[in-house]
Amino acid sequence: MEINQWLNSAWFWVGIVLFIVIIRDIFIQKSHTITHNFPVVGHIRYWLEQIGPELRQYIVANNREELPFNRQERSWIYASSKNENNLQGFGTDQDFNSPGYIFIKNAMMGYNPPVNHPSKKNPGVLPATKVIGLFHNRKRPFRPYSVINISGMSYGSLSAKAVESLNKGAQLAGCYHNTGEGSLSPYHQFGADVILNIGTAYFGVRELDGTFSMDKLKQKVDENPQLRAIELKLSQGAKPGKGGMLPASKINQEIADIRHIPMGKDAISPAFHAQFSNIPEMVDFIESMATETGLPVGVKSAIGKLEQWEELAAYMAKTGKGPDFITIDGGEGGTGAAPHAFADHVSMPFTFAFAKVYQIFQRHDLTDKIFFIASGKLGFPEKALLAFAMGADSINIAREAMMSIGCIQAQKCHTNHCPTGIATSNKWLQAGIDVTLKSERYYRYHYTLVKEIAEITHACGYEHPCQMTMDDIELSMGDNNRTMTLSKAYGYHKTAIAYEYFNELIDCPHLGGANARNRLSR
Template structure:
């Protein structure tokens, strides 16, 4: 034994390296899982090592400022600098190819709008309530008038970390926008005082029984005990994976998530693709009306867009009965915060501009636009994209990934692995500890404030006080190689209905608008 130890002790440091490499080579040759490592022992491992941080390598070194997807470096830089209250300007003109197909041109007025000193946005253009009151037409007992045109899209606790949800909710309270829970249910991290929209998906998390069936009594109790819940959103599908259910692996179900979602520990939870509470348009509308009657809240639907037959049936049924959703959230097929198979994220359902324009036209043709608040979602958390959505007929904007970026997301694109390096999309306690909700809530507040400010400033440049006044003729699209442009009206074949509007001051005096006096329960 002493001889062996003496022999080992005499091996130089580089000898140990050679022994280590020999062991790696021996393992590579004998393993059957990876042909590259078998055929090229040791050096074959470099392929997997480089692949492991390839996205980061391209993101920070290889790709140019306008090249990456889903959000390029320039877009992320604008969100980051806005959230930190740093210089978000650019100099020396645009670096974009302004003749590329789909490029947005917003038409300014010869004489911009001049605000009077008594205007709420004089000197500080941050105030933009919704132009429509949600739930008035159907005479809901608690109509809702959102105080912000920009709000937080549905992102569940469980998908996002506790500290990420808390940061967003506290920032939303400070600014005055609402916070959508996502289908994961209402958690304690949604309860810091912001207005909340409860999203109800196919698994009815938080309002279900042991078999996964919807329980109305639980929903009523949830609303009664949490007065900051202002709307209910029935999720039919989402842009990331429309028409497909989901799996919550047993390994990700903590005791806290189990209690919030009312799901068992130690067992995978399978979310079905369709609802069990209804099966067709009449039964869906009856379900919506029952929830609205029992809770007194406005109820809407959220969906991606594909086939149009059932949308037309819904519009016809609403016209015939006078019943139906108070709002419709259109989710673009560009994907979102949800993990999905690439085939679904890349190819199933229409992108926002095509999907929204088709649905708006269906309800416009039947004279129903005034009854519905249209909420737009799908990579619209940048000023020019938001303005385009308002010009197409959107009344509100929901932001998801942009909100994540504002609190520290680095677009690592590993949300589905539970290894999010920024702590935003993981349940790993160590990684979550990198988020300080006091700081990150301020970052989100700064971002949403800056986004609203720039939307308003573009509106003023176009001669308008509120973005609801934009028309389809105010935005042009480049047509690409033919060197022509078309208005949105020409490109999508309709002109949005005029939204009744007098002034932002009048909106702030609405009897339905919350005076921002919410308090933590």
Template sequence: MHNFPVVGHLRYWLESIGPEMRQYFVANNREELPFNRIERSWIYASAKKENNYEGFGSDQDLYAHQHIFVKNRMMAFAVPIDHPNTADPSFIPCAKVMGAYNKRKKPYRPASIINVSAMSFGSLSAAAVEAMNKGVAKAGAYHNTGEGGLSPYHKQGGDIIFHFGTGYFGVRTEDGNFSMERLKKLVADNTAIKAIEIKLSQGAKPGKGGVLPGAKITKELAEIRGVPVGKDVLSPATHKAFSNVSELLELIEDIAIETGLPVGIKGAIGKLDQWEILADQMLKTGKGPDFITVDGGEGGTGAAPPSFADHVSLPWVYGFSSLYK
């Protein structure tokens, strides 16, 4: 800067516009992560109800390692006249009914196989949460609250999966423990809640807790999460409500009995020993989660150490296939 007082400043300007330069002029159509230019263009066109088709074949490397193919039939499937897709081609419901196998009082079959996964109010704005819930109401999908609690912005007509993690936000006691009574009241007061999901870990930072700075905890956020205004709130790495697989199964059964709803778990997949214990105990006791959400190691979050985001837990394809086997 001393030797080149004018030109030297260009370095910082070029660094500031570097991402845009690479995005528009350097990276090819399929190169960027997590979403490349082709994928973004399809999303933009679809959202605007514009033409999202492409011509002259695919520029995808069809011989690339792990390229995914969908195997077609020799003859196209003819939709029967009385089939639901005759009236609504976009109707693709979940094949399984959550809670039916375990005979829950209020089993739930999602009307869509494409839904909104766990993202919290507080990490997302009120406008974003409200827009997504209105969207799932139109699409017949469900909206997972994330671990930040159920906000007024989730109550726009869409089905809800209420999700809680180690902080038990929205269903916690004053000292930060899980409260069954508060969960029962929450479910009784909000009929849109169709299932409960317990977060064991998340793909972006499994085994890592978090701290919500007091400066971010407004009066509204404090009321929704059940925490003090303006004070740092810790989400521990581990649960207080259970410490092993047997206790987890007992909590699942207790919640299902008290609320009548299907209860599932969410986790990132790494070592399989505890998952194998879970499978064995489910087989022996006849108890277990009504659904399992597999979170891939490529999953995003508001803040994660790069070492966790890049190296901890299996990507979704490997994690799902390992757990399924």
């Protein structure tokens, strides 16, 4: 009787399992010294190490110390996207003396929009001040309806439901949606304006052998009027100078058809373009795409050495040819997975990168002719205004957009095990994404971001954030009670521009993209 009771006891079976684990750890497995020397206990150590990021994220770290986005930043995005209270009570917990802390200088008498001003009707409306492609007389110039837009994130890198949610949210917000180098998918086609990103593998506009096809590009543009511009990706902040790979295991027939790649093989993105190897050849390639499609064409790049940027600016000033816009991607990383050294040490952070490139084009009298797009953790009002003050014409956001639809910064994008279903092809994990709900959440985040940018702009005495100057923002120099204006910190004043953006948008809706007049009246 006692033996039967013992055999039926849970502790008996627990003991059996632990005994088997001990035997395995000591005599069979050879991979882990810790579990060999400390059976059972060693497994607890590895388990704690595995869940360490989650423990630090939710229990150990304070509100301001996490990277790449701290808890306070994430909470602001989540609350904004859910239309919840995103305010802060009892003062700030920021350290004003931390080096680089941003101080925005408000005016004694701010700008009060008149009663009939469009922002009174819809605070989420803030069009760009420049028209992309106007200087080079492109057939289809484009004026972004919003100064905040969605950066390049490919279908395949993101799930189908995530891309669809962002596109539908972009349509609600009136911003454009960049395809990422994975090309235009069905999930990018729910009404938003779209920027077609072309990377080194020429996905979607290539032959099966990987060579670029102008005919396929023209066909894609002709069949998809929502395509408003082409972005030629030279490199990205996460891994400049390094190509990418989508494993064959993640490639289904739909992805193969979209990218024009064969099934059963890894999709390799080379480190560099095969269509050109120097500045004149790149400009010729840009001009040929613009001529054949009628669309503005720009370049996207992380910034390192500046010699070729000097060469590009000089060549553009001499010939009157070149990119219509330049997207400057900060080296802070992005949605793409990258080797440690690339993510941490290759290419400059956004502020250094933008300041250096902008000054090069300013010396060649080109800054009023090029549309500058800023990218690199700028999806917050104060950071966006910093970029506008430095000379940016619009902001591209990626990870912040992902968080607005549910990303929790699990940092598992490269494993295909994203717990929120956003950066995975796993059907089960994707099933939790409600596209209707998530698209509305992106829209609410976008609306709140634009609204707060406009409110701070008005507090500074301006109508539009592009009027912000380098002297309107100061940076803390550390624990010495000193600050420095952006103009002194980076050694330049941005080029001032004149504009009448709201009237132009109403009178010329085609410059504002699809359904601009309808969006303005939302």
